Amino acid sequence: MPADAQLAIDLLKELRALTSDEHGAQRVAWTPMWLKARAWFQQKLNTLPIQHHLDAAGNSWTTLRGESPRTLILGSHLDSVPNGGWLDGALGVVAAFTVITRISAEFHGRPPITIRLVDWADEEGARFGRSLFGSSAFAGTQSIEQDRGRTDAAGTRMEDAVAACGVSIEAIGEARRERQEAAAYLELHIEQGPVLEKLGLPLGVVLGTKGVERHAITFNGQEAHSGSTPMKTRRDALAAAAKLALAVRPIAMQHPDAVSTVGSLKTYPGIVTAVVGRCEVALDQRDLDPAILGSMYAEAQEKSRQFAEEEGCTVEWSRIWNIAPVPFHPELIQLCEQAINETAGQSHRLPSGPLHDAAEVSRAGIPTVMMFVQSLRGISHNRIEDTREDHLRLAVDAFDRLASKTIAWIAARP
Numbered sequence: 340m341p342a343d344a345q346l347a348i349d350l351l352k353e354l355r356a357l358t359s360d361e362h363g364a365q366r367v368a369w370t371p372m373w374l375k376a377r378a379w380f381q382q383k384l385n386t387l388p389i390q391h392h393l394d395a396a397g398n399s400w401t402t403l404r405g406e407s408p409r410t411l412i413l414g415s416h417l418d419s420v421p422n423g424g425w426l427d428g429a430l431g432v433v434a435a436f437t438v439i440t441r442i443s444a445e446f447h448g449r450p451p452i453t454i455r456l457v458d459w460a461d462e463e464g465a466r467f468g469r470s471l472f473g474s475s476a477f478a479g480t481q482s483i484e485q486d487r488g489r490t491d492a493a494g495t496r497m498e499d500a501v502a503a504c505g506v507s508i509e510a511i512g513e514a515r516r517e518r519q520e521a522a523a524y525l526e527l528h529i530e531q532g533p534v535l536e537k538l539g540l541p542l543g544v545v546l547g548t549k550g551v552e553r554h555a556i557t558f559n560g561q562e563a564h565s566g567s568t569p570m571k572t573r574r575d576a577l578a579a580a581a582k583l584a585l586a587v588r589p590i591a592m593q594h595p596d597a598v599s600t601v602g603s604l605k606t607y608p609g610i611v612t613a614v615v616g617r618c619e620v621a622l623d624q625r626d627l628d629p630a631i632l633g634s635m636y637a638e639a640q641e642k643s644r645q646f647a648e649e650e651g652c653t654v655e656w657s658r659i660w661n662i663a664p665v666p667f668h669p670e671l672i673q674l675c676e677q678a679i680n681e682t683a684g685q686s687h688r689l690p691s692g693p694l695h696d697a698a699e700v701s702r703a704g705i706p707t708v709m710m711f712v713q714s715l716r717g718i719s720h721n722r723i724e725d726t727r728e729d730h731l732r733l734a735v736d737a738f739d740r741l742a743s744k745t746i747a748w749i750a751a752r753p
């Protein structure tokens with residue numbers, strides 16, 4: 340008896356009708372609409388023989404007790420960005436609901452191991468700029484001191500907004516208690532990119548989340564009059580920066596899955612009658628392999644020094660943010676691949692560029708894998724975000740199979 344894939348689709352549509360407007364989904368964490376989505380979901384869960392509680396970070400836990408306390412966790416997030424799509428996060432939560440419903444029925448409310456469903460709090464960080472809020476507290480990588488002073492666009496402090504939802508920011512680290520007995524974590528998510536659609540495949544197994552190196556790079560030259568300064572004597576900071584912006588692309592293209600983006604460039608004084616004296620560039624490089632990420636970073640630095648010298652400038656680097664790649668568990672990757680092959684005939688292995696709650700769970704040392712379903716046009720965080728319904732059905736079927744395989748895998752482990 341498989342999980343009810345049509346029920347998952349019906350529930351996603353019900354949630355969309357309840358929590359979207361003409362601009363898209365509005366389930367921003369720590370807002371009334373988010374609480375409404377959670378209350379709606381709670382009503383669905385109440386049909387099962389389960390226990391429910393919120394942890395210290397606002398993560399919503401539903402537990403179906405099994406013969407063994409060892410636990411399989413299934414989850415994702417109900418929160419969305421403003422004007423978001425109907426599937427990002429919600430698909431994973433609703434699919435987990437249909438799977439836990441199937442498991443409960445199959446084992447008459449008492450499966451061989453314990454199954455838990457988690458709806459992580461504030462995955463998106465849309466309101467306060469702090470992504471993976473709940474899962475990082477679970478993993479013990481939370482950053483209360485930086486988060487305390489965050490404010491939203493209206494000036495509301497994060498500390499106050501979470502308190503209004505029953506969460507004390509001082510105490511969120513206690514969410515790590517939920518790690519007890521956790522033996523594996525599975526998450527189904529839309530790809531949010533174009534890879535599977537290009538390959539004509541509905542489903543893929545995620546190898547891990549890419550590491551990120553994000554840097555501010557400043558070229559310093561000489562401000563000078565654009566009429567009177569001969570070309571040969573210029574120290575044009577923009578010329579050096581422009582060379583770098585182009586050079587980071589072939590650096591990434593040497594590797595199949597690496598990406599490299601100059602997403603921002605500011606010139607000073609920024610007027611048409613002056614040679615640019617200072618140029619600030621923001622660079623974001625990503626790959627799943629730490630060695631590749633490290634070499635891309637080193638190569639970009641070397642190129643920046645070369646271009647600075649060519650243009651008579653100096654260059655300085657300062658790190659904005661970085662995170663190491665998070666590889667998922669090799670045996671769970673295999674199980675996920677099997678589940679996809681059995682359901683859709685063919686699978687594909689791919690890394691995730693975006694970070695996910697699964698990365699935090701994996702960083703906490705819990706065996707983890709994610710499954711991706713194709714996104715139409717590769718578009719997400721937008722109301723036109725979509726996936727074919729036959730692909731959604733395949734995704735729920737394959738995720739259900741993966742859950743069964745993982746239960747057997749946990750039960751067989753010493």
Ligand SMILES: [Zn+2]
Pocket residue numbers: 416427428462528
């Ligand atoms: Zn998401």
